[in-house]
Amino acid sequence: MVGTVLNNKMDKTVTVQVERLVRHSVYKKYIRRRSSYAAHDEHNACGIGDRVLITESRPISRRKRWRVSQIIEKAV
Secondary structure (H helix, E strand, C coil), X not given: CEEEEEECCCCCEEEEEEEEEEECCCCCCEEEEXXXXXXXXXXXXXXXXXXXXXXECCCCCCCCCEEEEEEEECCC
């Protein structure tokens, strides 16, 4: 999944917000849904606003089940 880093204050952990479009069942209008995931960042390389690719992995801690695979775009 591709998302945006919201928070990098934790050690080796970033919070990534993933946005997706869902079609409403009655009105057939597309709605934006957002989900936040705690992802493991081994080298503390991510900054706030970066676009990152995260992949599912084994449980690393109580909330972390995702890893940062690559940084797609650095924030300005």
